[in-house]
Amino acid sequence: MAKRGHRPSKAGPSRPRFYGRHAVLAALANPExxxxxxxxxxxxxxGLDIPSTVPVVFANAADLGRLVPGDAPHQGLVADVDPLEDIWLGDxxxxxxxxxxPLIVLDQVTDPHNVGAILRSAAAFDALGIVTQDRHAPPESGTVARSxxxxxEVVPWVRVVNLARALEEIEKAGFWRIxxxxxxxxxxxxxxGKARICLVLGAEGEGMRQNTEAHCDQLAKLPISDKVESLNVSNAAAIALYAVAARG
Incomplete structure (x- = not known):
């Protein structure tokens, strides 16, 4: 594939360690x-179909527990994997x-549970992918993969150096940035309306940065009750993705 558009992060990520049945089996099924x-x-x-080139170590549950953080639910499976190759925004x-x-842009959403949950919602509503800034987003990890x-393994995740420039490129591609x-x-x-939608969400509490808001075509809110101040960012993303999918 040709590499074009806003340059992805050049940071050298460490090797992630995945745990849990869904995360490990999905990694095995991903040819990339x-x-x-x-x-x-x-x-x-x-009964698992594991390539003969992958070393397999039998271990009991207690030994596996020492390979993962705290009380992480490993479900009997742990795997060391290489990070996926960088994806260029233009591609x-x-x-x-x-x-x-729709496309999702996350501004300084750093909690790996939230990013993982947003990836799951993005897959459920067939989003094109998610875009984050490299310095203010979690790396690939067992927590992200588990969540x-x-x-x-199936939702493209683009990491960029400058989120404002990425939003400019997204505008040129014909997206209405909300x-x-x-x-x-x-x-x-x-x-x-009927436009191609790019949903931009900020971290819970702080929200989007001022410069990120300035690079949106429109600001909008979800019609939530005044009994709560805000929603968790992953919940907000899921509701917004549903709204885009369900529009007439």
Missing amino acids: RTVRQIWGTHEALD LLAQGEGDDR AAGTL GLTGHADQNLSDVM
Whole structure:
């Protein structure tokens, strides 16, 4: 594939360690993912189609627990993997030419559970992919993969150096950039129209940075009750993706 558009991050990520059945099996099923080693219980490994080139170590549950953080639910499977290759923003936008799949941009969403949950929602609603800044987003990790329930392997994730320039490139590709924020005057359903949608979300609490808001075409809010101040960013992303998918 030709590499074009906004340059991805050049940071050299460390090798992730995945755990849990969904994350490990999805990594094995992804031809773009290199699995370096697998540890597992006899029960969890029974019947799995593991390439002969991947070293397999049988271990009991207690031993596996020492390979993962704290009380992480490994479900009898742990794997060391290589990070996926960087994706260029221009290549991702080219993949979306001619369709109306939404794009998600995350501004300083650093919690790996939230990013994983957003990847899962992105897969559920057939989003084109997600875009994050490299310095203020979690790396690929067992926590992200576990929260994504296997969808880390199927949803393109672009990391960029400068989010504002990336949003400019997204605009040139024909997307209507909607920033979700509680201080907007209009609801999301009132501003979507028929355009290709790029949803921009900031971290819970802080929200989007001012310069990120300035690079949105429209600000919008979700019509939530005044009984709560805001939603978790992963919940907001799921609701917004549903709204885009369900628009008439």
